[in-house]
Amino acid sequence: MHKLKVGILGATGTVGQRFVQLLAEHPWFEVTALAASERSAGRTYKEAVRWKLDSPIPDKIAQLPVLEPKPDLDCSIVFSALDSSVAGPIEEEFARAGYAVFSNAKNHRMDDDVPILIPEINPEHLKLIELQRAQRRWKGFIVTNGNCSTITLCLALAPLERDFGIESVLVTTMQAVSGAGYPGVPSLDILGNLIPYIDGEEEKIERETKKVFGTLRDQKIEPHPMTVSATTTRVAVLDGHSESVSVKLRRKASLNDIKESLRRYAALPQELKLPSAPTRPIVLREEPDRPQPRLDATLEKGMATVVGRVRACSVLDYKFVILGHNTLRGAAGAALLDAELLAAQGFWK
Amino acid sequence: MHKLKVGILGATGTVGQRFVQLLAEHPWFEVTALAASERSAGRTYKEAVRWKLDSPIPDKIAQLPVLEPKPDLDCSIVFSALDSSVAGPIEEEFARAGYAVFSNAKNHRMDDDVPILIPEINPEHLKLIELQRAQRRWKGFIVTNGNCSTITLCLALAPLERDFGIESVLVTTMQAVSGAGYPGVPSLDILGNLIPYIDGEEEKIERETKKVFGTLRDQKIEPHPMTVSATTTRVAVLDGHSESVSVKLRRKASLNDIKESLRRYAALPQELKLPSAPTRPIVLREEPDRPQPRLDATLEKGMATVVGRVRACSVLDYKFVILGHNTLRGAAGAALLDAELLAAQGFWK
Amino acid sequence: MHKLKVGILGATGTVGQRFVQLLAEHPWFEVTALAASERSAGRTYKEAVRWKLDSPIPDKIAQLPVLEPKPDLDCSIVFSALDSSVAGPIEEEFARAGYAVFSNAKNHRMDDDVPILIPEINPEHLKLIELQRAQRRWKGFIVTNGNCSTITLCLALAPLERDFGIESVLVTTMQAVSGAGYPGVPSLDILGNLIPYIDGEEEKIERETKKVFGTLRDQKIEPHPMTVSATTTRVAVLDGHSESVSVKLRRKASLNDIKESLRRYAALPQELKLPSAPTRPIVLREEPDRPQPRLDATLEKGMATVVGRVRACSVLDYKFVILGHNTLRGAAGAALLDAELLAAQGFWK
């Protein structure tokens, strides 16, 4: 099988580096184009990037030229790790020109005709693509993944929503610095400290979660009626967002029901054995002091939500602590899984 | 005025050091006795302690001998920073022998006849002292302060309880390593990491809070009916516990009502101008990214709860982030304020 | 006595904030003007600054307007915390216009007619001021302080140079993140990490140290012939630069001689009792595990070099570990002490 040609927009940033790392040995996709801001364009990737991952730059990508983010790239799919300050119009330009755009940027997530795709949860939202193309007269399209904290949360909620129904969710996040990109959070702000605020993050969690679980009806997504209340904080962790979650359910469930629901959870990406799909989308830990970012963030290649401390909540119904890898399942890995789902469904055949 | 002679039990530990620091220049109290475990006894304080505070050991205390924690100390008041593994019987022995014991240990907090005193909130609980003495045939008595996270939380809840009534509280804490004493949390566990569990801490917050706000009736404290649900985590912060709090109120209140209630709050210690009392027991911050442990933990000499990010909660009623200094108002400073209240009420006149 | 009017250039940055903090209650100086980049100009200090110190913004300064850094400020002395990208010409402009400029920037440090003043070590270098004014036809002048690591090192070397002569110095620094300003070091670079490189820092230490200990002869400073070799690294510390130092001396000295030399050291600022002078410019610690940034950086108000672990070196003669507060004695405090020396010598009488 010929591999599909893919490009990376914003290839030099923190999330862009993850795309490079994940795509270097991908069985279905081959990186044939890299683009970044004008400042980087014209150099090789190795020259342009300030590589911050602890594995080396993949050889086959190190010498690729960095191009400008314009729709004349030699590929049919682009993964966008562009900063939201520029992502909006660039992604549209690519979609208009016929590219399949899988975007990690927030810009189009809440557009009525753009899905926030989590392949385990809402594959049927992909039907919006046809609508999107028709309405916007685009040859290509945009599919987004959710915000990093949102994805981590939604995966944990998915089996509970399916089995018991969710009425409300109260979540406090403790997010890693890599979520803010590079240079991102100044060390003077976070060393021995905690910042109880991440600009715009709470609104994203509250709105995106309701859209992810929304119902496609009459060519639009009706948000799920659950109530979501979020507080987001930044902590001195490198990778891995932790979230303290309390939920109120629609139907009664015992503690054991809840654990079984989480433990057994599997969905379409697992059935299709998508290359980036976690074997277990939820890893349930029973030890009292887990999940921990340093020890658990890369379980299942960083593509699962790790859930621990499941117990009754005296105010709502149940509470637990969850952990997701913010630049793997929370960003680059999420977009990759989205593209794999379309590929598996024969989109590019 | 002659100063009252006070002793410190467990004087070499993390909280013991704070007692030493706070009492060195106290206007009403004078440290005349230090006690610690047998291992330390027989040495001077300077020799016995592994001093971890960034101010030097006070000169007048450095040369005091460290004694065994037996009730033949030359003082009438003792502050107990003993580890809970030994605090129980030792504190009882001192109370029996006639000492006024102000304890930071958890051992007696939930005893029916022992108050968990927060002078701003429940000074009337001191009436338990007479009962305690009568029942136990003690010449002295034990007064406890709450757990560090509990105190920080209760101070923030106090004006809301007074003005609107509290129905339920959902709290996620992010606690500093100094709360675990020394050696406490291993660096291998917390560097670049977060531990979503502190043994016994959630139960303390849930039970102590209800007792602090409880009503003294028929010589016992009826716990407040509010529901409290806590998740406690440890983060890589030195001093200062942060807490993300959501509350449901009994009576309707606007966001402005809430802020006014917090801002105007003052109580008995402020009226009495107790030496360790904060001018403002609650410091309300309006900046979006506060409170932060490194910048705000020592406001009001570390004796206030700093409240920020007050806003509506879509699941309960209101939510905010609070911060308290865990070894000042959350431990040594709390016990000190308790003793000052009794002194101001003429207890030792 | 009327206080002297002083201004701060670059008042909103990390070092500028230290100037504000140190000058707020100064007995001889009064802040009457604040200047910063155009971006900040026109706002009050409180509005313009992102305050990062753990004491609040001094009330009397919070409402001062931030002006542009042009020589029409209402003061006769300016302290410059300007970034080196702009400090050069601005400082010259102020000096030309008659201001006494005390600069923390590197730009003019190595100019032949500009002293790098450390009042304990080279007060006679102030004679360059007359030369500078004559040569440049300036009404004012520029006096610089050394780089933060340089000052910390020079203070420790001063008694050894005076008593035994220094032939060579080999130093490895472990520097705090506050030395890089704000936003400065990205947290992604330093959390759980160490960066073995600080751009330009090694050259500064090597050249400035020789100038500080240089001899004023024929109206210029002949660098001291000592050899200095530096390696500079950045570590996850907030405040306080540590340095591992080995020295080769010109004259024989016993370990005890070395310790006595360090312990007894005092110089002109101590004699004159300058307001910011440390009582002991060198604090000698005998504990095996000191100095430590968190515990020792603010000894003597952060104006001393703390020296520990003094012992024989089998390759050179002696070795020790030193610590200095990089934004106090290493920056704002240094410039302040320089100005105090001139004031004490009657310069503005």
Added chain:
Amino acid sequence: MHKLKVGILGATGTVGQRFVQLLAEHPWFEVTALAASERSAGRTYKEAVRWKLDSPIPDKIAQLPVLEPKPDLDCSIVFSALDSSVAGPIEEEFARAGYAVFSNAKNHRMDDDVPILIPEINPEHLKLIELQRAQRRWKGFIVTNGNCSTITLCLALAPLERDFGIESVLVTTMQAVSGAGYPGVPSLDILGNLIPYIDGEEEKIERETKKVFGTLRDQKIEPHPMTVSATTTRVAVLDGHSESVSVKLRRKASLNDIKESLRRYAALPQELKLPSAPTRPIVLREEPDRPQPRLDATLEKGMATVVGRVRACSVLDYKFVILGHNTLRGAAGAALLDAELLAAQGFWK
């Protein structure tokens, strides 16, 4: 080929966990016995260990029983990760009983008849084994690896010693917390701090380095005459010891000579292609800001010394910064490579 049966002494500690991780899939060795202190004995490995690595406990080892460290283990080779407080006599007992003991403990390193083996540098020191057995009347023997900082340093010095001769070495280390085991360094001591002292570490580096490079003559090792002076510090890094090194050489060498010497270095383990041998025992980095623990410690599976910032030193001859993984090449990996060398030389055939 049948795999050789190996046991791990001290299997539950930090270094023991690395042995487990490295041996789980080893091509020549198979773990058949685990031993630890009495406290752990009687439980399965999974129950007994507080696993701190970010890969899961290998399945085949998780269920092995933890035995007492007595010489009736079912294996012919033991790797010792025992704490030095107990390692001495236990290792002797095993050697006496016929086991080949590869020890990471310091206890026997400086014994006259025990080699500190670094297979790249001193494979001929293995001749001591015969002497050791004869003298001590042991059926087995003890081979040690050096201290973590020593190994990292020696690897970087090896090509320079071979090509130019080393006269003296001045080194300052900045060591990771994992080097102190678990619980090891309290977080209160190291968060935002640096400790300029590690008990006994400097002596180890100074003495072991001279022994590693020593000459076997008349059945004993004559220490190398080089002078070594070390200062050791602890920093807030998880894994990877950094060292700032200056060297004086016996023969002249240009900067380019030095770099070529480092770059081309390979030795016996590379020729023999030992399973744990790094392809490049030294990785030379030319970027100005490398090596960094977080980015470089696991290069070459953590078995190389990474060298960067090679440049002239004005006090000695050349200086550079090096990095080694303290629990891989600096501990478990070192002992493993030692055993592989013996296996490759046909010792167990």
